[in-house]
Amino acid sequence: MPHHDGAPVRLAVSTVIFALRPDHTGLPVLWTPLVRRTVEPHLGLWALPGGWLPPNEELEAAAARTLRATTGLAPNYLEQLYTFGEVDRSPDARVVSVVYWALVQSDEAAQATAGPNVRWVPADTMPGLAFDHNRIVEYALWRLRTKVEYAELAHALLGATFTLAELREVYEVVLQRRLDPANFRRTMIASGRLRETGEHVSGAPHRPPKLYRYETAASTAQTREPFMKERPAS
Template sequence: MPQADEVQNDASTRLAVSTVIFALRPDHTGRPVLWTPLVRRTREPQLGLWALPGGWLPPNEELEAAAARTLRLTTDLAPKYLEQLYTFGEVDRSPGGRVVSVVYWALVQSDEAARAAVGPNVRWVPADTLPGLAFDHNRIVDYALWRLRTKVEYAEIAHAFLGETFTLAELREVYEAVLQRPLDPANFRRTLLASGTLRETGERLAGAPHRPPKLYRYDSSARTAEAREPFTRERPAS
């Protein structure tokens, strides 16, 4: 019997990268919800099914560079927030040979999402109401949604959906869309201002009627040691 360090990887095992992209866009009622772009598979296996943007990892390319490159090629997006999510490598996740996928997730602003390439083989869909996707991509999106909804409670990532400056109402709208529940405006304002991560810009939102709301920006260097209590969510079954 060979020793552990003598076992070689099977030649049929291939390494790929995929990316789950989230953007806030209005649904049919005008309410902002999380959307993600999908690409249609143009070759076997699972020809014609929708899937996450991705591709094979060349031997001479770094993982994050490969994720960014495949996003540009398929959706014309170049997200500023791109982070490694998880590695999916179950033996039977892809027919015809084992495929290990390093999955990234990206958050983009709505105006950037509106400029993304769309067509017969690229479309945006609400992330919580996906069709049946190729391979295990439904499970991957479910995991990414769980991570986003957990992380937004204790990490300052909501600003990735917004511009450099924003109002508290715009920020609350992001949280409500991600968490899928309304938040009390007064409690939200008190909690976020007490976190020490927001700074007034000294400016107000232009064009707003009556008394224009203040504009804020994130200041991660001023974060206090006291973190907000995260909302506990059950992790999706793997």
């Protein structure tokens, strides 16, 4: 274990980003952007976007700034995830990282910075990352899969309006299992979370699907029955 006796504690911010994008087979999966480290420690390894916290900047502002600087992304959904501060996180200093997580739509993700030092990777098949960033991604995935049951997170991946089939696809990708379309439709309609926009998908043959949006007046604090109750094995 590294020894940092007498060394000041450094505070950093990092962000885990999730976007729904197709894989090589065309099926949608969750993707996460990584940045290549250009300095020691862990020179050349991939890591989460982030940076040091200046003394005069708020945490969320720093997270948004470093995210914009490294990936070009400015997500609407940015929330504090957890603080990671184990003594041995970094080999050359005591570093405490305040980690945020963000959800972006696929079209926004397509506009992200591209280059040799930015890489999008399926969130469930991470390479070996610098520091404890693999653990951070795993925690963020667990948090997303748990929270999607109780909060209106899917719209951050979909946009303001969506069909029930598109919404179900998000749940299936996040929860990693198929959901019965009829049961899903009944559950979502009965939940009071959704409202019909009065519009339909344009250009669709036969009966074009209805477009929905989240009902902002619905109470997010209300207890709801989730599709999945299991916590992942630690």
